Every structure is written in structure tokens, then in C-alpha cells.
Amino acid sequence: MRYSDAFIYTLREDPADAELISHKLMTRAGMIMKVASGIYNYLPLGLRVIRKIEDIIREEMTREGVAELLMPGTIPAELWKESGRWDYYGDELLRLKDRKQNEFCLGPTHEEVVVDVARRSVKSYKQLPTSLYQFQSKFRDERRPRFGLMRGREFIMKDAYSFHASEECLNDMYWRMHAAYTRVFNRMGLTFRPVEADSGAIGGDVTHEFHVLADSGEDKIIYCPSCDYAANVEKAKAKRSTEFTAIPSNAPALAEVETVGIMSIEDVSAFLKVESTQCIKMVVMKIDDNKFVGCLIRGDLELNEVKLRNFFRSNTIETPSDVELRDNKFACGYMGPINLEGKISLVADYSIMDITSGVIGANRENWHITGCVPARDLADMTYGDFATAGAGDKCPTCGETMADCRGIEVGQVFKLGTKYSAAMSMTYLDQNGKTATPTMGCYGIGVTRTAASAIEQNHDDNGIIWPREIAPFQVHIMALDPKDESVIGLAKEFHDKFESLKLDCLLDDRDERPGVKFKDADLIGCPLQVIIGGKSLKNGEIEVKLRRAGEKRMVAVDGAFDSILEILNSIA
RNA sequence: CGGAGAGUAGCGCAGCCUGGUAGCGCGUCUGGUUUGGGACCAGAAUGUCGCGGGUUCAAAUCCUGCCUCUCCGACCA
Numbered sequence: 001m002r003y004s005d006a007f008i009y010t011l012r013e014d015p016a017d018a019e020l021i022s023h024k025l026m027t028r029a030g031m032i033m034k035v036a037s038g039i040y041n042y043l044p045l046g047l048r049v050i051r052k053i054e055d056i057i058r059e060e061m062t063r064e065g066v067a068e069l070l071m072p073g074t075i076p077a078e079l080w081k082e083s084g085r086w087d088y089y090g091d092e093l094l095r096l097k098d099r100k101q102n103e104f105c106l107g108p109t110h111e112e113v114v115v116d117v118a119r120r121s122v123k124s125y126k127q128l129p130t131s132l133y134q135f136q137s138k139f140r141d142e143r144r145p146r147f148g149l150m151r152g153r154e155f156i157m158k159d160a161y162s163f164h165a166s167e168e169c170l171n172d173m174y175w176r177m178h179a180a181y182t183r184v185f186n187r188m189g190l191t192f193r194p195v196e197a198d199s200g201a202i203g204g205d206v207t208h209e210f211h212v213l214a215d216s217g218e219d220k221i222i223y224c225p226s227c228d229y230a231a232n233v234e235k236a237k238a239k240r241s242t243e244f245t246a247i248p249s250n251a252p253a254l255a256e257v258e259t260v261g262i263m264s265i266e267d268v269s270a271f272l273k274v275e276s277t278q279c280i281k282m283v284v285m286k287i288d289d290n291k292f293v294g295c296l297i298r299g300d301l302e303l304n305e306v307k308l309r310n311f312f313r314s315n316t317i318e319t320p321s322d323v324e325l326r327d328n329k330f331a332c333g334y335m336g337p338i339n340l341e342g343k344i345s346l347v348a349d350y351s352i353m354d355i356t357s358g359v360i361g362a363n364r365e366n367w368h369i370t371g372c373v374p375a376r377d378l379a380d381m382t383y384g385d386f387a388t389a390g391a392g393d394k395c396p397t398c399g400e401t402m403a404d405c406r407g408i409e410v411g412q413v414f415k416l417g418t419k420y421s422a423a424m425s426m427t428y429l430d431q432n433g434k435t436a437t438p439t440m441g442c443y444g445i446g447v448t449r450t451a452a453s454a455i456e457q458n459h460d461d462n463g464i465i466w467p468r469e470i471a472p473f474q475v476h477i478m479a480l481d482p483k484d485e486s487v488i489g490l491a492k493e494f495h496d497k498f499e500s501l502k503l504d505c506l507l508d509d510r511d512e513r514p515g516v517k518f519k520d521a522d523l524i525g526c527p528l529q530v531i532i533g534g535k536s537l538k539n540g541e542i543e544v545k546l547r548r549a550g551e552k553r554m555v556a557v558d559g560a561f562d563s564i565l566e567i568l569n570s571i572a
Numbered sequence: 573c574g575g576a577g578a579g580u581a582g583c584g585c586a587g588c589c590u591g592g593u594a595g596c597g598c599g600u601c602u603g604g605u606u607u608g609g610g611a612c613c614a615g616a617a618u619g620u621c622g623c624g625g626g627u628u629c630a631a632a633u634c635c636u637g638c639c640u641c642u643c644c645g646a647c648c649a
Contacts, residue, residue, distance in 0.1 A: 218648095513608090518608075
């Protein structure tokens, strides 16, 4: 492709509305163009990257016997009403009506449609397992779209769905997809990690998210450097004792102590001269139907709201306001499990089980209680894991000290179970001729987000540095003197040779000054640059630059193409 | 959805406080000189100043309603 045909228009300055490096660079390199908040044009250069990513995924899906189809972006409400999500999904679902006032939505995900496809075709256990996938633009009306392609409202996703006659079969597919995803992200040259994640409202025992590691990531990942354990902070566990320690013989008695204006753990620990690890805080949250729930947890730890929400099988969880708490008879800043007046379901985190002389709130303003021994005083509580794990905690698998990092969620594998197949009455006949409901898995990769995350991970001050497998072009040839027949002639010859080897090649044939071409080439970020100029050509040389290393090499014109090819193949 | 900010030429911005000819840089066009890391000189084109209402002799500027966009937070099967 010639640059003059390629519809690439770079920007010298950062766009005003971009924050994230990938957003800035994609806009500046002429890959994307904003149309509305969270909605973008994928310009020719950007689309090339997206297609490269899709092709890699496509190959790996095919390898696992997943068949590609394309479902519509616009979905009749009927299907969503059948699954029950029409009423449940909320404002993220963009709803619209056609001229006959029939209701539709723009698909944020396609479980309903794929079940409809499968149930009309699959009637027998002999047809199972079966799986389908597509690349499709999804629409989710995010409350706050941001970060360019990272969190858009319209985005391209690969979504796959599998149907099985047994749990074992689903489990097998789950791990095959897990392996396929690992191959996909490896091939793209990304540094990533599969992590255990919370399965959310759908439930299910296992789900993994695939995260590209980057400081700008919106998720926090806790991982163990010495074993495979890695989890989203929402899910992460730490190794903690789940037994009470013995009640010490000299255990102190409970005693009220006046603590005027001392409310935070920090203040309590300083005022009473106790470690925060000997304080027990009670965190109160509000779940579905405005019910209050509370959790007792060690003073230095943080409550994990997702874990608490899951325990109570609630769809929502939120922090009540101080006013709300007081209205419901909770002594703000002095809450504790003893003498509790407010109506609440209370649980306790394992972390308090080995406290031998704890400080707790007294449930009246300006008073705390000392000498709390959970093994004695809180023995009949329901104990569980409700704490947020973090760097420094021990690994639940191997006991080593864990670390944390930021990640961008680019993929997820999920065991759906029969939620949709049952709701939408998908059935087949099993070996015994009995009606059965297939169990399902679903597996997504955010294609456009993956492109953005690749840039987050691969850039420098001059621009993008594409991993070779997803670069828009493998080679970027610059004809520095395009009017010089020997220069442009050689550039074209090389270009055609690369293309004939199925190596995408961009030929900068513009009548621009060299500096402009160099800047654009670095910004666009193709892995290998071939610089052909009149002067060096007269010396029988061509310059080759490796984008990532920044290294320049001169190669002799004689046999130059083979030399360049060799250099290209040495790039990862 | 709560809090904050922005909307002026294709892009990035100034002007607004204190009302009176709409500006700068980049880009674009013409001519010339240049030509290995975003050239230089000369000339030119380009604006419903987000939209509506109001105040005023006069509004980009003051008042007001709305829209859009961005940031922080909450949210994210």
C-alpha cells in the first residue's frame, strides 16, 4: 500500500480530549476518529490492526472447532424478555423502536440470540457439544465512557458460546478455551495473565479474566511470584487462619472506655495505644431491598464488598450515608457487635479469629469496648473470607508473599450453566430419550480494547511500537527522494516483493521532507523501517531501522532485500 | 447519577473579568528557496464564537435555559 493511497492523516499535537497514551497515539497516528462520546471511526490504519487481531483469534477458534457466524447488532426485545434480562439489564441497554413501534435493543452481548440459533438447530445429544463465535460491534451505554477504545460504548468483541450435555464436557471446553486464549495473547506479543475473577450475579464456580498488564489498567490484580496464583482483587484470597486461637488464661474482661471524638481505626489505635491489628471494625453496607448487612474485620484490613455481596446473594451493595446509619440506630464511628440496636445481618472475617484482646465499638457515641476476645465473645458469629487481599499477603496456594499490579481486562472465559438455555427453553433429547437442557459456556475477547492495551504496553516518546503480529504493516519503506527514479524504483521493487510474500508493506511515496516521514514512521510504529535515499544509494547502501530497539543498520544494495528479510524475521 | 471544567477556523489554543473591526500557532492553497529527524520567505483562503431566549444603540464577552464533550467519583453480565 502506498502512503498516498492509505488515508493516513497524522496529528502533530495530542488531541485535547485524550488522557490515556493509547488514546492519544491512536488518534495522532490516524487510526481512530471520535464520532461521539465512546463511539469511534476505525480508520484504515486502525482497522488493519483490528483485522490482524481478529485473524489470530479466528485461527485459534477454528483450531478448537468453534464455528464462526454473525448475529445481528439489533436484537428484538422479545428475545431479551424471554431471558428476563429486558427488565433486569438497566440503562446500559440501548433500547429503540422501529416504525411499527416494535421494541429492539442494540446487543451488549449475545446470549439470547445464540441460544435462539442453537435451540432451533440442536435437538439431540448427538449434536452436542457444539460451539459458535462471532466478531460483532457491541453497544453498552456506559455511564461514563472514557479512555478512547479502552472503555467505549460501541466496541468490537469476539464472543463465543458453547453448549454441552454434561458438566464434564463444559469443563473440558472451558480449559480448552483458556488455553486458546493463552495462545492468542502470546501470539500477539502481549504481557498478560489469566486471573481468577468474581463470577458476578450469574454465579458459577470458576471464571478467569485475561489481563494485559499495564499501569493504566482499571483493575487490580494480586498475584504470587512463586506459583501460578493470580486473581482480580475482587476475588483474591489470602492465606489466613480459619480457627480461633485458644482463649488465653489471662484474657482481659470486656470494659467500656470513653473515646470522645475518636472514630477512625487510626485514631482509636493511637488513642488507646493498641495496634490496628488488635482493633475490630464493623463495616455496614446496604444491599438489595435496603437491607443492612455488616462485617466485622480486623482494623488494618479492608472489606471486600464483592465478597460480602456474594455471601448475601445480593445484586447490589452500597455504602450507606452517615445520615442513613444514624436513622437506623447505628452509632456512626462507634459500631460494634455488642449491644447492637439496628436491624442487621452480621458476619465476621476470619482475620479477627486470632485477636486476643481487641477493641470494638460500643454502639454508643464516644465509647469503645476493650478486651474483646472473639473466641470467647464472638464465638457464634458466621465467619468467612470477606477481606480484600493485597500485596504483602500470603498466597493461598503456596504461602509465599504476594504482589500486585494493574491489568486491562481483554478477555474472559465463563461457565454460564443453564441460566439462558433454561430460561429460553432450549432442550434436546438425551441417550434415554429424555428431555434435557444443555449447559453453556461463554468466552469473550475485547478486540478493540486489545488493540488499545497493546499500545499501552508498547510505545515510547516517539509513538507506537507494534508487536509484529498485530502491526498494521510489517515493513514501512520510506522513499526519501520520491522524484529520483532510482530511489522510487527500488522502493517499489521492495514493496512488491514484500507484498508477494504476504508481508504487508507501507511505501511512503509522499513528496515530504525526510523529517516528516521519519516522525510519521515512528508514530505509526511498524516494526521495521526501510529508508531509501538518494545519497546513501549512491554509496550502495540502504538504511534499516528497528522500531523497538531504535537501532539503525546499513545494508548493501546488492542482496539488500534478503538482508532486510532476515532482519525482519529476527524481530519478535 | 453526584462533583468539577470546557465548547471560538481542520487541529491545539488566546480573547470574555472591564460589551464596540474575531486573533495566534500548526495544518491547507499559490509562488519561490530548500531537502537525512515535523524547513524558510512572501502571499492567500477558511468562523452560524455549541444552540435558544433575554439585557443593550451594540453581545464571543453580561444574564438565563438547554445540548454536547472532558476529568474525579459511584457503576461495569
